[in-house]
Amino acid sequence: xxxxxxxxxxxxxxxxxxxxxxxxxxxxxxxxxxxxxxxxxxxxxxxxxxxxxxxxxxxxxxxxxxxxxxxxxxxxxxxxxxxxxxxxxxxxxxxxxxxxxxxxxxxxxxxxxxxxxxxxxxxxxxxxxxxxxxxxxxxxxxxxxxxxxxxxxxxxxxxxxxxxxxxxxxxxxxxxxxxxxxxxxxxxxxxxxxxxxxxxxxxxxxxxxxxxxxxxxxxxxxxxxxxxxxxxxxxxxxxxxxxxxxxxxxxxxxxxxxxxxxxxxxxxxxxxxxxxx
Amino acid sequence: xxxxxxxxxxxxxxxxxxxxxxxxxxxxxxxxxxxxxxxxxxxxxxxxxxxxxxxxxxxxxxxxxxxxxxxxxxxxxxxxxxxxxxxxxxxxxxxxxxxxxxxxxxxxxxxxxxxxxxxxxxxxxxxxxxxxxxxxxxxxxxxxxxxxxxxxxxxxxxxxxxxxxxxxxxxxxxxxxxxxxxxxxxxxxxxxxxxxxxxxxxxxxxxxxxxxxxxxxxxxxxxxxxxxxxxxxxxxxxxxxxxxxxxxxxxxxxxxxxxxxxxxxxxxxxxxxxxxx
Numbered sequence: 001x002x003x004x005x006x007x008x009x010x011x012x013x014x015x016x017x018x019x020x021x022x023x024x025x026x027x028x029x030x031x032x033x034x035x036x037x038x039x040x041x042x043x044x045x046x047x048x049x050x051x052x053x054x055x056x057x058x059x060x061x062x063x064x065x066x067x068x069x070x071x072x073x074x075x076x077x078x079x080x081x082x083x084x085x086x087x088x089x090x091x092x093x094x095x096x097x098x099x100x101x102x103x104x105x106x107x108x109x110x111x112x113x114x115x116x117x118x119x120x121x122x123x124x125x126x127x128x129x130x131x132x133x134x135x136x137x138x139x140x141x142x143x144x145x146x147x148x149x150x151x152x153x154x155x156x157x158x159x160x161x162x163x164x165x166x167x168x169x170x171x172x173x174x175x176x177x178x179x180x181x182x183x184x185x186x187x188x189x190x191x192x193x194x195x196x197x198x199x200x201x202x203x204x205x206x207x208x209x210x211x212x213x214x215x216x217x218x219x220x221x222x223x224x225x226x227x228x229x230x231x232x233x234x235x236x237x238x239x240x241x242x243x244x245x246x247x248x249x250x251x252x253x254x255x256x257x258x259x260x261x262x263x264x265x266x267x268x269x270x271x272x273x274x275x276x277x
Numbered sequence: 278x279x280x281x282x283x284x285x286x287x288x289x290x291x292x293x294x295x296x297x298x299x300x301x302x303x304x305x306x307x308x309x310x311x312x313x314x315x316x317x318x319x320x321x322x323x324x325x326x327x328x329x330x331x332x333x334x335x336x337x338x339x340x341x342x343x344x345x346x347x348x349x350x351x352x353x354x355x356x357x358x359x360x361x362x363x364x365x366x367x368x369x370x371x372x373x374x375x376x377x378x379x380x381x382x383x384x385x386x387x388x389x390x391x392x393x394x395x396x397x398x399x400x401x402x403x404x405x406x407x408x409x410x411x412x413x414x415x416x417x418x419x420x421x422x423x424x425x426x427x428x429x430x431x432x433x434x435x436x437x438x439x440x441x442x443x444x445x446x447x448x449x450x451x452x453x454x455x456x457x458x459x460x461x462x463x464x465x466x467x468x469x470x471x472x473x474x475x476x477x478x479x480x481x482x483x484x485x486x487x488x489x490x491x492x493x494x495x496x497x498x499x500x501x502x503x504x505x506x507x508x509x510x511x512x513x514x515x516x517x518x519x520x521x522x523x524x525x526x527x528x529x530x531x532x533x534x535x536x537x538x539x540x541x542x543x544x545x546x547x548x549x550x551x552x553x554x
Contacts, residue, residue, distance in 0.1 A: 060338060061337060061338040061341065064338065064341050064342060064345065065341060065356055067345075068341065068344075068345070068353055068356060069356075076345055079342055079345060079346075089444075167366075199476075
């Protein structure tokens with residue numbers, strides 16, 4: 001093992017970088033060994049990270065149809081075989097039940113626990129959905145010279161429940177959740193074109209400007225995450241958010257559901273550049 | 278009725294154009310009245326047309342997953358509610374069972390009949406999949422000044438079974454079927470960028486040049502459709518083809534399946550330009 005065996009069980013992104021460990025396979029191995037149990041932001045720069053929703057098969061058709069009807073909110077990167085814990089496409093061989101630093105388990109919509117490993121909860125009827133994450137387009141925004149405010153501020157992205165109804169599918173329905181990044185007027189067009197090249201990670205913004213148009217009463221009071229400063233000459237720009245599918249699933253209160261814990265993502269073998277059109 | 282009541286039951290695209298009928302709702306109404314029973318090519322210029330696959334619900338999850346894993350071959354425009362004959366998105370209110378000029382019914386993979394109306398065969402467990410069609414990008418190619426050879430020749434596009442395996446999903450698997458259009462060297466880049474703007478109708482080519490690389494032995498002997506001339510200075514360019522999902526479904530021999538008859542498509546209310554990124 002190239003990483004040290006820390007007793008506090010949390011090697012950070014900074015420490016990984018200092019150790020020169022940037023290979024997703026190696027980092028997932030370290031996660032499986034529970035030496036990384038914290039947020040994955042900043043780990044394996046250049047590689048896409050993914051949101052996780054695991055549902056019993058009885059819900060899988062409706063949920064897959066929901067993702068088909070709401071591709072900007074729910075860009076599916078991979079769907080596992082029923083009961084199969086191992087991925088085949090975005091992280092071949094990765095164990096869904098152990099290679100994410102932290103999981104949440106919900107029963108009938110109620111959070112019943114957080115775990116660093118969910119092998120003991122695995123069932124033969126579970127289907128895993130891996131959904132694209134805005135981390136990928138944020139690194140492209142930074143590369144394009146566009147500041148990403150919550151990264152500069154070292155906090156979580158602000159997220160809001162809008163008045164926009166998702167296209168319902170079977171038992172799944174709900175409002176769209178969006179994330180917001182303040183962008184200077186002169187960089188808005190660039191921000192649209194850069195993110196538009198990446199439809200597998202939410203793509204173009206869903207709204208630019210006045211938050212009230214999409215039902216956001218106070219942009220300084222996000223429903224999830226942290227508020228960020230909007231400077232003079234900057235416009236709030238809103239993108240579809242990977243919290244939408246989780247929020248919609250929770251509305252439905254399925255008998256059983258596993259998700260990643262917020263910020264504790266699956267690190268894939270897919271480079272961000274491969275997600276471009 | 279603005280269209281004449283022809284006894285031979287086949288108003289052509291040319292006749293529709295002469296009558297100045299270009300509204301999809303009006304044309305679908307005429308189709309429902311069985312006054313149009315022929316191919317839809319050239320009808321309602323500027324509007325997208327769609328392929329149809331109708332399957333019992335028991336097959337729907339695997340098929341939807343197949344389309345998710347093979348988006349270039351199977352770009353889904355709409356999935357109906359189970360048992361619902363009426364569309365809601367790409368042609369709101371359109372009756373799937375009567376507003377396509379000709380249908381095919383397959384039982385256990387065997388073609389059991391062609392019909393101009395399938396209302397009497399409808400069942401409460403049927404799910405309809407409407408899949409994007411290359412007609413949409415062909416009109417964009419023409420607009421961009423790129424000749425589409427099979428249109429110039431007045432024949433069907435040549436289609437080939439390749440050696441490329443689709444990503445399997447549940448019971449569905451099979452080889453990718455492609456269509457071919459010869460493009461002059463100096464227009465290949467333009468053909469890639471024009472079609473790349475339309476991922477909902479197969480998007481960029483899957484292969485450019487030597488047909489043998491993708492398992493095509495003789496480009497002059499297509500597996501479906503008609504051979505077209507390839508002139509000196511032209512390169513065969515291959516796109517994913519909407520025949521793939523039908524071909525894959527036939528491999529599986531489902532107990533029951535309805536499709537459109539080749540060339541007899543659903544005319545949608547969606548403009549081709551709306552299918553652009």
